[in-house]
Amino acid sequence: MITRRSFLAAAVLPALGLASGAVDGEEPQRYTDVSREPVPEGYPHDRPLPTLRSPVMAPLPRRVVAGYWTYWGSPTRLRDIPAQYNTVFLFHATPVGGAPGSTGAVQWNTPDDGRGAATHLLADLAEFRRTRTAILTVGGARAHVDLSTRARAQAFLDSVLRIYGDLGGFDGLDWNTYEGDQQPNTEQMIWVSRELKARFGQDFAITTPPAPWRQVDVAHCRAMVEAGVLDMVSPQYYDGPGLATEAHIVRSVTEWVARMGDASRVGVGFGLATRPQYSSRATVRAAWEILAGRHPGLRGGFNWNLATDEGMGWPFAEQIAPRMVIEASSPPIVPPLVPVPLLALRYAPPQAPSTDPGPSPEGAATTAAGTGTPRLPDTIVGTEWSVATGPRIADVPPECTVVWIAAEHAAGAGGDDKAPDVRDRAGTAQALTAGIALLRRRASPPRIVLTATLGADDAPELTSAGSADALAAEAVRTARELRLDGFCWALGHAPRSVAASVERVSRAIVTEMRRTDPGFSLTVIPRTTPGADPGHDGTAPVHADVVRRCRDILDAVLPQYPAQDDRLQDARHLRADVQGWLDCGLRPDQVGLLVEARWGLVGADGSPVGTPVVPERAWAALTAEWPGLRHPGTWSPGGRTAGGRPRRSD
Incomplete structure (x- = not known):
């Protein structure tokens, strides 16, 4: 589970007389064990940070269709993820020394290599980012990170930058730090987010999947939106009593849109599976169609997780994702944008002149560049x-x-x-x-x-x-x-x-x-x-x-x-x-x-020709x-x- 399991197990489920269990064939103990494994010698180590940006970021696709790519259980290679997923969350970086972390630093978990996901990770990630978006997830699955001080936040930032160098780059950071009764440290998370955007540009995406019911999460996300650092917030509607129903999803997302003040910053976290407390295909499809009708600017959504979708025959990719994308012919919304094939723009010598004699529209001219800093130099x-x-x-x-x-x-x-x-x-x-x-x-x-x-x-x-x-x-x-x-x-x-x-x-x-x-x-x-x-x-x-x-x-x-x-x-x-x-x-x-100024040619009199x-x-x-x-x-x-x-x- 991404973020909610420990909270539900510790608080919500016992209160309802329910018990929680493993999902997706996951091994809960493995999460704890892997976060306490010895840190590789010399890690994190310094490498030059790549500057290549994903061409679909602005800072996110116009309509996000995302999935969480988990490192356990021999995941599929990144190159083999269906094209319908235009965004993937790389799950996940965990605290060095085990949750909540000894210093604030985090480390990347290498995926299981049963199908070559680890062997080909760097090459696959570079190829994936040529046309799609890859975002690093931090925290989740009992790997909450303590960022209670600026020193811890600085250590966290330094470690994320090193992971960026190790992986050859990624396109954003996904804050998945809502474990149990953990309170998100808004001040430090805003500071880290600003530092990342300052280093990599405003196109570096900051996302988060909060608990839909927690008011502290609502206040935290609203503060990040107001600080100008949160690009997408996607509450999670699965793995909890009543979360995965159509009525609850529609009602809760509508409330989040109102609280965030902008549908284009809100996504939907779906859990498509055949288990209890997860949504069926019909539920996901119906909930999305209602929400998209009410909020046409909705940013998109994600599916937890890609391994489950693959095991079911990719129903989210093949049946749900096509309903979520925005056609290229629709009016542009910037941000965000969707990559679309464009016509060829090339210079050609003028052909026969136009003889269209139609009347020209009239209108009063207004000042375009007469105030403030000149937009063009005096002499070009x-x-x-x-x-x-x-x-x-x-x-x-x-x-x-x-x-x-x-x-x-x-x-x-x-x-x-x-x-x-x-x-x-x-x-x-x-x-x-x-x-x-x-x-x-x-x-x-x-x-x-x-x-x-x-x-x-x-x-x-x-x-x-x-x-x-x-x-x-x-x-x-x-x-x-x-x-x-x-x-x-x-x-x-x-x-x-x-x-x-x-x-x-x-x-x-x-x-x-x-x-x-x-x-x-x-x-x-x-x-x-x-x-x-x-x-x-x-x-x-x-x-x-x-x-x-x-x-x-x-x-x-x-x-x-x-x-x-x-x-x-x-x-x-x-x-x-x-x-x-x-x-x-x-x-x-x-x-x-x-x-035209011709360069490098000199005439008989010594003056530049042209x-x-x-x-x-x-x-x-x-x-x-x-x-x-x-x-x-x-x-x-x-x-x-x-x-x-x-x-x-x-």
């Missing part, structure tokens, strides 16, 4: 970076003020589909995270922006709400996971037909990201071509509505020009371009331009007419720049 010296082209992101030149991370292509669930995910190439995720961390340490760190390119082939696929919501969910997940500073559209072809979808995606991303980061930017970079207007006349590759509908949340529109573009020498052309974007309802401080040239008089005339226009900026491919502000000449 930017470079495009991708996993494919390199070099290492940490090696971008120090003069860069913006780094645009290009979305990569990763095979989607359907095989032919692709997903724009900068972390999905094997072996790059940890290096990318580490490289971004190095950039953050610079005296003048650049802003790091996720870029989604939209070409002619992509436009038809982005017209549905489902595709837009999927892209928004993926972008928010990636931005949070990598702690990015903004989102950018690189538009090669954006007809009026995609204007609504671009707006839908943009508003979803900005709304969610600016809740915690008011400086999160939104930019549009139209990729202009010789002879093509930048979109203001309604016939060019980028339709005005695409920009107009987002003008109140946009920080800047920065049309791209190739190096040595003759149009840059034409004052009339530059003025027409600027006027076109202002006609979309933008303010002057939202309009600028980017000129260094962008902007006519001084022409730009001075424009800024006189429209004060506040952004400084011209530069962009370069492949993590390189020509350095500094664009050179101006007459």
